[in-house]
Amino acid sequence: MNWTVIGIWLGALLSLSLYSFLYKDNPFYKFAEHLFVGMSAGYWVIYTIMNVLIPNWWNNLVPAEGGMQPIWLIPGVLGLFMVLRVVPKLSGLSRFSLALIVGTGAGLSMTAMFQTNALAQVNGTIIALGQGGGWFDWVSNLILVAGVVCGLVYFFFSKAHTGVIGGAANVGITLLMVAFGASFGYTVMARISLLIGQTQFLLFDWLPTMGIHL
């Protein structure tokens, strides 16, 4: 018995404990779940300290070359405000930090979202219908353009989906559902490959440790 075999057994038993959830909630699943949640929470605490707090804040506040950069006290104070949530009388201070996080997040997201979700889509849709040459390309391009326009109509909230607008919205949502169906199938295939990988681990790594070779 060596550490590799112990690792394989731990992996196999925890995998089976998690799969046991398919039957119903049971003590094995509970054990694996609590172990997973607890270990991952602990891991992320250390990860955040070592990879975020120390390199991004502490090393800037107190650089290796000496001295201190007082400007870096500001994020430190904001962080302290968050910790003060545990003190009921001072918990209101955390709202300053939260307001900064939410406001900055919304502001920074605005340009990125606008770029990727609006302009890039519009830019990619402006094509000549005859681009590609053949009749199939012509039809494909027409479906692309009509799909984008009708999809946008579906997301009109200030007009009732009746008449022409309703018809266009129906075409839009139908095309969206076709795309979602394709995406569903594609992702399920990827999930099946994960299942196959874990099954192979159990069959070809774990069973041989008990002398069972397939």
Next chain:
Amino acid sequence: MRKMLFVLPLLVFAGVLFAQSGGVTSEENSGSFVQSLTAEDARNDAGGGIDLTWTVAADAALPDSMVLERSCDGEDWAPVCTLAPIDGRKTDGELENGLEYSYRIVPWSGGTAGEPSVLAAAVPIKQWINSGRVGMLIILTIISLVIFYYIEQGKRGKDLYIRRIAGLTAVEDAVGRATEMGRPVLYIPGIMDMDDIQTIASMVILGRVAMKTAEYGSPLLVPTCRSVVMSVAQEIVKESYLQVGRPDAYQRESINYITDDQFGYAAGVDGIMVRQKPAAIFMLGTFYAESLILAETGRSVGAIQIAGTAMPSQIPFFIAACDYTLIGEELFAASAYLSKEPKLLGSLRGQDAAKLFFMVVIVIGVLTATLGEAWAPAAKVAEFLKTITSVE
């Protein structure tokens, strides 16, 4: 409208800053293997970069390699890197802004340096405006003005219609069902942090759901994947309970942090679902591969499920496993729909106007691009529309 006048000086300021550019030098030397060398300040960066472009003689014997050299004073030359003996371009980075740097390329053959190229010099400068995004600035400014206009209309009491969104109409039914069954309502705000726009939208909806649970007296559970989201959720739920006059019913410990780990969080929430058996589950925010795990478990415990995300790859799973699904922008419209606040409704109307604008741009762009294959002026219009919507 006077509130919008700030946009004018902003555009003027942007134009002035946009006009700045770094120096460019370009020389040719027919005696060296390297025929020409150009140096110019790297565009649209935060400074510290110089773009170099060179061409080599097509008919001369190839050297073994070429060495790019840099100097600040024109006397002491330091090697920057080795180059392949072909035409090329490179960006030299981590330079000091405002200082002039000279460059030359020295060909090497058999361990001997050949005749160096001519010198090229440039000064790295920090750009305040990314010229590749000016089109976006203009469009965003116009759209913002339109949204401000409709918000103003909403505030003045103009009736702003909003169509029925099935998933949001069901919110009250779902909370009511949980109350009748005596089971809790579970709200899952996705797995991303507060800098994610979907999480922000989710928090606004959480406020509305919390008002309903406070009114009906149903327990509300909010397990979070990020500690900051937990803090924001606690504040929002507390505020909602205060607004409906039920601060006594607020339970801070029911809004808790589980873990930052994606599947650790999914396992923890699954455990909550099978043990607490919530009657209504809301999954609104950013979700990735855990979406189906959560939605399937929620379905297995018989909960009514309302999901919403703008992640295209996860929407199919929610559609398959949930009772109602908010697709993409419906998630962002939810706060306006649920609150019916004139400000939010005005904003929604403005966004609709933006969509109409983009539809018109697309239709004109496609028509002109198609006609442009036979008629040059139409092609120019299409090219212009492509340019203003392109972003570097």
